Amino acid sequence: MDRMHFGEHSSTQFNEALESIRNNLMEMGGLVEKQVVDALQALLHADSDLAQKVLDTEDKVDKLEMLIDEECTRVLALRQPAASDLRLIIAVTKAVSDLERIGDESAKIARMGQQLAEEGESPRGYVEVRHIGNHVRNMLRDTLDAFARFDAKKALAVAAEDNEVDLEYRSAMRSLVTFMMEDPRSITRVLNIIWSLRALERIGDHARNIGEQVIYLVEGKDVRHITVDEIEAKLKK
Amino acid sequence: METAQQLDKPSLGNNDAAKDKAINERDAMTQDTPYPDQTVGKPFVDNPKMRLRDVEVFYADNQAIHGVSLDIGKNEVVSLIGPSGCGKSTFLRCLNRMNDTIDICRVKGDLHLEGQDLYDPKLDVVELRARVGMVFQKPNPFPKSIYDNVAYGPRIHGLANKKYDLDEIVENSLRKAGLWDEVKDRLHASGTGLSGGQQQRLCIARTIAVSPEVVLMDEPCSALDPIATAKIEELISELSESYTIAIVTHSMQQAARVSHRTAYFHLGRLVEMNDTETVFTKPEHDLTEAYITGRFG
Secondary structure, three states: OOOOOOOOOOOHHHHHHHHHHHHHHHHHHHHHHHHHHHHHHHHHOOOHHHHHHHHHHHHHHHHHHHHHHHHHHHHHHHHOOOHHHHHHHHHHHHHHHHHHHHHHHHHHHHHHHHHHHHHOOOOOOHHHHHHHHHHHHHHHHHHHHHHHHOOHHHHHHHHHHHHHHHHHHHHHHHHHHHHHHHOHHHHHHHHHHHHHHHHHHHHHHHHHHHHHHHHHHHHOOOOOOOOHHHHHHHHHO | OOOHHHOOOOOOOOOOHHHHHHHHHHHHHOOOOOOOOOOEEOOOOOOEEEEEEEEEEEEOOEEEEEEEEEEEEOOOEEEEEOOOOOOHHHHHHHOOOHHHHOOOEEEEEEEEEOOEEOOOOOOOHHHHHHHEEEEOOOOOOOOOEHHHHHHHHHHHOOOOOOHHHHHHHHHHHHHHOOOHHHHHHHOOOEHHHOOHHHHHHHHHHHHHOOOOOEEEEEOOOOOOOHHHHHHHHHHHHHHOOOOEEEEEOOOHHHHHHHOOEEEEEEOOEEEEEEEHHHHHHOOOOHHHHHHHOOOOO
8 A cells, every 4th residue: 555656756747637537536436425325315215306416416427437537548648657557547447437337327226216206105125225225335435435545455345245235135136026926016116126226236336346446456456357255365465 | 899989978976966966866765665685576587598696887986786686588578677877778788798898897796698607708708799789879880881881790700701691691680670671772872871760770780680699779769769769669579589688778668568577777776577567567666666657767
């Protein structure tokens, strides 16, 4: 972690460019985190206004994604970064697209919230949404925190949590499918909850992806597409 | 083959006040990141072409190189990088005894080219330099025709007896240096009339005309434009099929593009030597990281 001195280049312009990229990434992370929290609230309380707020934020998130990508392209073209600088730029460009996707998933949840507000609440599934939602929200917060502090350990913990979320998602699916079989009239409304759970599960995956980028940034090791145990083994090498 | 005045002056001590200041600043910046006791990374290979151990170089009382040990593998391109005054050029010059031309310079250590001790007093230095050729920073063709520039080495080393053989060596060398098509119709025009990039390729052709085993290059592209540089870099990777190459460069991108392994020198010490990809994506030592990312130097 002590190697990550991004503010000590001989070129102050380079320092400023990297600083700006990191600031914009954190701003985008903050916006997306808020989107997830608001989308969950909108869904749980069938709050159409709050859902609309989530949808309105999308535009801002998209613009930040493009801005950060442009800044990264400029650094690549003008500075030919190497070593930790290069890994920062690569990690940021990947993290940014994951963040944007998290924003999209939040918007899906918000739209489900609006539909439930119109069609009436689902008879089941809110407990699961609240539980998995909180879990995923913490993962996103931790992964952004890990990025800000260049903390590979914390990023690894996020990856481990994603496995739990996947288990919880599957178990929630099973119980909701059983419920729909028993009460077919509820299918439309329960499906809205199922789509939302699916979106939450995807958010967890994206948070894990960002965590993997943090590990790449800090340790210089590519830990995508392997299990948590394998990541741990790779980091010990 | 090269005469003393064609060499760039090596840095003798720190007379220059600005340079003193720069070195002090650099020292201050790197105080909390000490040198490793041993070079980190992979300085050694199996069956090296050149085996260099505990190399120390002194200019009078000034020690310029402190115990550098590394191997250069067969058909390998090794690049030496580091801030100005770190000793990379001095080290390169030891490899074909170019430092002999400097009176106050002393070299210690074991330097071997495939079992041959480079500093064996009985060794014929001219022959050594035919085996270990050198290309310099500024293109330095002889004020002779293009043909004679390339033919000079083979002539003095008696590599060709007949005109036909010599013609063949000249053509082959110019072809390998990627210059043949551009000069085949004016082989008897003066070498100094070529463009900078062409002159540098002519010097490379002149170097490889005597079939060296190792080619040393001391910032071969620093006086060239990007297109000429790209041609030389392309050439380096082609040449590495037949020759072993050690290149000193200030352009880190160039080191990244052309070399298999990269050695990072810092104030006369070899801090790290690793696969080039490792050095540029995940260097092991903090000093390497700081230099690669432009935090000093």
